[in-house]
Amino acid sequence: MNRESMNRESMSTSTTANAIVSPRGGAGTSRKQGWSPRTESTLRIAAPIILGLIVLGLWQLLVTVGGVSDYLLPSPASIVGELVEFWPAVVSATMLTGTNALLGLLVGALLGIVLSAIAARWRIADQMSAPIIAALAVVPIVALAPVLNSMFGADSQFGRQAIAAIASFVPVFLNTLRGFRQTRPVHRDLMKAYAANSTQMLRSLTLPTARPFILTGIRIASSLAVISALVAEYFGGPRGGLGSLIATSAASSAYARAWAYVGASIALGLLFYLATLALERIALRRVPAGGSR
Amino acid sequence: SPTDGGDGGSADGLTEVKLQLQWLPQGQFAGYFAAADQGYFEEEGLDVEIIPSGGDIVPQDALANGDVDYAVAWVPKVLGSIEQGANLTNIAQIFQRSGTLQVSWADSGIDTIADFEGKKIGSWGFGNEWEIFAAMAAEGLDSSTVQIITQDFNMNAFLQGDIDAAQAMTYNEYAQLLESIDPETGELYQPEDFNVISYEDTVGGMLQDAIWADSERLDSDEAYQETTVKFLKAVVKGWIYSAENPEAAADITIGAGSGWGPSHELWMVNETNNLIWPAPNGMGVIDEASWQRTVDGAISAVNETGASPITAAPPASAWSNDWIMKALEELEADGVDTTGADFSPIEVSLLEGGN
Amino acid sequence: MSDQIPNSAIQNDQTDGVALAGAAAVEVRGVDKHFETASGIVNALEAINLTVAADEFVSLIGPSGCGKSTLMRLIADLDTPSAGELTVFGKTATQARLDQDYGIAFQQAGLLPWRTVAANVALPLELHGVASAARRSRVAELLDMVGLNEFADRFPDQLSGGMQQRVAIARSLAEEPRLLLMDEPFGALDEMTREKMQTDLVRIAADTGAAVVFVTHSIPEAVFLSDRVVVMSPRPGRISQIVPMRLGAAAGREDRTDDLREDGAFFEMVTEVREALHGGAADQPGLEARSSRGVDSR
């Protein structure tokens, strides 16, 4: 791996990725903590749920018994109450923001894959894109939102979708590029020995090798897309999405309602995350741990 | 808690007070900065910290949470908070009039609220939209008959035709329009280029910048009561200074961190003065009719999710003229004119970019 | 009769009774190969002369870094010689590659992890446009040959190392190549599996009549499999000796069964290759620091 790709790699969010995909037990963990596989898979599901319930319970207790006012800290019960009361608005807002995020994710991921294929193929394209990618990776959305609204018009959802696309593009690009560079010498030799042409090479080797990396990139991008689409709503454009409703509710101190919308946005982010995680799991099924070695 | 409001004191014997603004430092708040700059607070024995806010800070919540002693906020927004359980009192209605406009192009045919139907209507959201919904409700329109578009920090969306009628404050966004180049002429836009609907002239007009205090402390905390009167006295003096010395007031706000250019800042101070002065009942005194109009409007306004800022009239504790009256009396005793009888605005010419 | 030969001489190259049917499978004449690296030029191969007859089994043996893999890669046209001439069945190496005249297998099985066993074996057929029905029957046949038809639908990670290597061999045989190139194909296997695979390979080579060029580190393996063992020495990589195998009665491929491994003639040949190897090798093969991580092709 050359120096550049090393830098690239470090900039990507892939570390984030793999730890979550393959929470490791075996290596790096002492055998003395061994649970049977069944206990382990039970705990893996039960532990977070129990922890969540405990925190939720404490929170409710704090408000109902602890004397913290419901105005300062809305209780879970009142949040659920608002959620029920404003359910149609919650659903339509979630749909709107979700659609923006999904479109952004799809376009951003597609662009990321295509452009990284170009960067992987031509070194010059890689070097030329490097500063731009680096800049995109660090630019705060708040900086871009007003500009994009001016460029594409504040009356359409395009600005939000563009922001979600930019946010998704970066991790997909970086991970895919890494994936394209993972083909093993033995496989490349093999394809050459078969006198495979470049299309066959791409279809039979490069793409399948990169696939887990692409999917890891998409998974990282998924919740970013949601949060970006949502935050972009704070900066203009048509109303009706989760972001503008959170802002409006909070501005009138309707915090329980604001948190109901926040809850919906968490659920949306989680839905995106889990959907892409499932996709990744399916694709990773056949690739030995650590992607391709 | 840092909220001394009368019982704590700083090293030099002054009482520490925190005032939460509802936006960044700018001419809209010139009176408070002038009072600080001219030493009016100090004369009253107060050491006032003026705290600006940003996109997501809700000033009345900072007050309700006890983070600050007083807050500047629009009435309909605070009414919403009061209904949610905040215990706040309007102690001085600084702006006597609504400064909100809905601006459209001169040739757009949008001359009244009724013309909004089917149009793309801009608003900042964040609770600034209730006047629109209230005015529309009076015309029998609801939020589903228009498309509400959130405006960002500038008027580009309007200038580029993304929205048909944009929300604008007389003292700020309207000036932004007049500081922009018309690409067709290469010159700045002129007032004739626009149709302007002022909410003050509609049923939807609502009371805006008011000073809010903590109701409980007003009831029970004597030191806070004393501080409140002193504080209001200084504030009134600050606004009088701003009315009489708009240029100097503009310089003070720029010095306090406003990032606007000098011409825009001066425009803002001047237009803000226009919303305050003259004040026939005395500056800061709450006009019961205007209050009632605000409450009615807030009850009738319904946004696209079906939410209203308030569903019922606020408690009586939501406003009180006691404190401002006391302050005005003391000032008048000193021979200060608190009605701005001879106030007259100045002429401000805006330069490109407000610079 | 393992006489030390000068590097340039190849007279005894074809003296051991192997009948030449048409062109030789591989013909290497005065081939050099240099690599340019960050730390200078590496002379991987120098003055290599070697002829492999059309149904001959030739092993390359020598210490690490002596250029065995490099020579094999030149034959496979995965690299080009710096000097000299190299033909495969009388054609250029490139033409032979394009014509798919050889099958190849490496130390790592190199299976594509996302393909099933059957799909891995089918890969070369697929790439060369063999119709799907023909492909299926050929794959079944090949898996039969390596004893894996029960595992056709498994994925590589569900197989043991030995099984993976068999799949790779089946794949290398898919297009009935007249030449098999194998670079330490059994290097990663344990001794017992390895012996089994050797026996299988001898059988398969006999069945198909293909020529084989086989790289190995194991002397018994080379002896067991080969008609001739080419002993190489490093820095620069040269052929230091070519040892023809004289295994008495068990010289025919079909006779090379496990019994041969306990035969006196076998041990004799092992000793002979051992001596050839030690005669030509650097004295402390392990003691040299690797020049650079990148170049190790394993």
Next chain:
Amino acid sequence: MSDQIPNSAIQNDQTDGVALAGAAAVEVRGVDKHFETASGIVNALEAINLTVAADEFVSLIGPSGCGKSTLMRLIADLDTPSAGELTVFGKTATQARLDQDYGIAFQQAGLLPWRTVAANVALPLELHGVASAARRSRVAELLDMVGLNEFADRFPDQLSGGMQQRVAIARSLAEEPRLLLMDEPFGALDEMTREKMQTDLVRIAADTGAAVVFVTHSIPEAVFLSDRVVVMSPRPGRISQIVPMRLGAAAGREDRTDDLREDGAFFEMVTEVREALHGGAADQPGLEARSSRGVDSR
């Protein structure tokens, strides 16, 4: 004289003239080891009985999965037996580990890549609070022993595989353990380097007088190194035979030079172990699908 022994019988275990100085280095009595896995219980070891005398060199050999590594890990107290008793120098395995009675080396050198060669060898000394001066001189001594003092300041990735393995061996000897445990330490090396390392190991073991338990897949390696070769068979892992090495004149450790490898007695013992192995092993060792990727400890 490699008689088939019943698994429970260990009579001939100590009959080959090795003088017992105090407690045996390793004493394994009726040990079983089961693993619980997702797909059921694996009987890795069953009814294992073995005694290793205090200066004896014992090799474990057997097909993949027969439990060699597991047995070694039990001795090292990296795992605990499911049943039976196991003592090291008369103490429990845990106590022996805490007392640092053994040194250990694995198939992979397992050097810490961020430490220099010297710092890697110094690691156990550092962990046990040896003063820095003493540490330095001991490290120099050890690197001398494995012939690597010139490379003290290199990092592992700058060394060849053989050199890395020597560093690992130096590390395992750092605290002069009376017992060396080695799990296929030469498995990844090429044949020639491997022979060199074997010769070195025999010398080092003779110098230090340590007992050695050595896991290998290579019959010649086991024969060359060992006083006794323990042949194991899988499913469940058992000791199928223990073959004492009778290498004639070259039986003493100091006499095991490279000449031994071409000795008739050597080939005889190789054949004997081969037969023991084939007698007790499953017939198709390569043909079993790996149960799970994770458990292969290589």
Next chain:
Amino acid sequence: MTARPRLVGGFIWGLAGVMLIALLWEGYKFFGPADGLSIGELRVLPRTTDLAMPHLWDMIVRLGEPVTRADDALPLWAVVGLAAVTTLGIAAAGWLVGVVVGVGFALLMQRWRLAEFGLLPWIVISQTVPLIAFAPVVKSWGSRVEIGSFEWQDWMSVALIASYLAFFPITVGALKGLQSPDRIHVELFETYASGYWSTLKRLRFPAAVPYLLPALRLGAANAVIGAVVAEVSTGLQGGIGRLLIQFAGQASGDPAKAWGPIFGAIVLGLVAAGSVALLSVILKDYRRTEETA
């Protein structure tokens, strides 16, 4: 080829990439339709007006001009630069908090797998909560902290919010890193009867370095993004976030000015990520990976 010419080559090509984007901007601005290109309702290519896409030279010239016509006004670049330094300081504080919290969580989860099971899903979910939803809460709660002579400052709220974005990649990277030692190494330390802390110091932390470095770099970029967003959200004075809204508000009359803080934010992010990259030079010996012979 040695590394230096390649680095220089990369730099030149990178510059060429930036030039290409500039050329595309101006080229499109010249040839593109003033109102952009719409497909149906959706504008897919931006408007080319000076309002939406100012000339690049205007942006550059604007940087050199005084920020306002006031007598003592500094040039725009100086104002942006000062603000960027302020934000960098706050982001650095947030990053440090993120490092402490992230590594702390990672240690906890590495030590007890139950903690990993229980916490990790929530840590993932935490990142789907829109920052903006709780920025005011942080500010409000922070303002009530007063311990002795220590009084909570507003910039600390911003730093805390920045740390919320920074801690995530660091947690995940550190966890993966701490779990990364090969089983062979863990067991080696076990055979040395090495205790938890000693193993941590000599094995787990060194082994975690290659995972930590990219995570720390990602954390730095995130800290900057978080700081900027929190500045916007809480209205903190003096930083680049404040300038972003301030100048966005002036973009109708002075479109080029709004780009000043955007460039500032990008440079800021690159500097932050770049300074962490310096760490990897210092720790280069820990980036050596094990070579299996």
